[in-house]
Amino acid sequence: MKLLLSLLTFSATVQAQILFCGSAPYYPADYTCYPGNILCPTLYGQPTLPCNGACYSPDMYACSNGQLQLLPTTSPASAPFKLQVYSSNPALNNLFAKVCGLGFNVGAGAQTCVYCFNAPPLYVCSTYQNQTVLLASGAMDVDVPGDQYWFIDPPTGRLRTTEAGKAGGYGREWAGKNVTIYQDGYFSFDGSSFWLACLDGTQSQVYNIYAPVGSAAGRTGCERVKLAAVSTTNPKEGAYAYT
Structure with missing residues (x-):
């Protein structure tokens, strides 16, 4: 019964x-x-x-x-933007990507890691909102001299940033490449219709974001996600530098 x-x-x-x-x-x-x-x-x-x-x-x-x-695509002069994650997994859907450890992450445990050199009146650390903000040119929205850039790491597929203040550091040659950015639309990897969000092995509720290339192409246990560019007009929404 x-x-x-x-x-x-x-x-x-x-x-x-x-x-x-x-x-x-x-x-x-x-x-x-x-x-x-x-x-x-x-x-x-x-x-x-x-x-x-x-x-x-x-x-x-x-x-x-x-x-x-x-939709029209962005130009290097387009407004700064944040990356919103779309996923069939409710734990990831509509969250914003955050940079920490020089890599883009998403999840309830993800955080934005920043550094600031306080030098008023040019740099006032309390004025930065310290959100993860990108530029269509391939740069991050930072004030650190020497800049900082976002790129897809070819060997691993990891979506990450260069070290802050090192204009010619590792990854600079790939800054902004292999991605099509639609205005307030998809941040689309040119080689695939999706990105991968893979659980970080050392942090709870944190997923690392990869393009499905290099060693990431064979990764298992990852979520397929899409990324969308969400424009921002606040000049202080970004950070002095990301770490």
């Missing part, structure tokens, strides 16, 4: 999760039903939108007069 009740409860739960879009059954966690009984899937935790019978991601396309158009 207990087994029968358990099966009936499970069946009722499953049925409650199924909705109908016209005559088509769907799970609301996986699809959205739009007017006209148009079903569009949820990808990486984000609903796609309908456009003349097709479904599209608003972080890569716009729908104009029933036609899909790619």
Whole structure:
């Protein structure tokens, strides 16, 4: 009898999760039903939108007069931006990437690690908000002399930064390369439709972000995620330098 009740409860739960879009059954966690009984899937935790019978991601396309158009890409002079993570894993979805240990990370345990040289009136450490902010040119939004840059490390696939203040340090030659940045849209690795978020082996609830190249291509136990550029106009939202 207990087994029968358990099966009936499970069946009722499953049925409650199924909705109908016209005559088509769907799970609301996986699809959205739009007017006209148009079903569009949820990808990486984000609903796609309908456009003349097709479904599209608003972080890569716009729908104009029933036609899909790619969003414009950024230029080196575009506004600074932060990286938002899209994932089917609720523990990662909509969080912002943070730099620590010269690498980009995400997760409830991730933090932004910074350094500041207080030298008023030119550099006043209390004015920095110390969020992880990038520039489309390949630089980080920092004030440290000698700058700091973001890049994909070819041997490992790790999305990381150069050391602060070392204009010619390791990774400078790859700064800003192999990535297409759509204006307030996807931060897209050119060799794949996704990035990898892999659990850090030394920190709880921290995932390291990789492009699926180099040694990262064969990594297991990672989440496939997408990254999106979110513009910011606050000149002090970044940091003096990241560590």
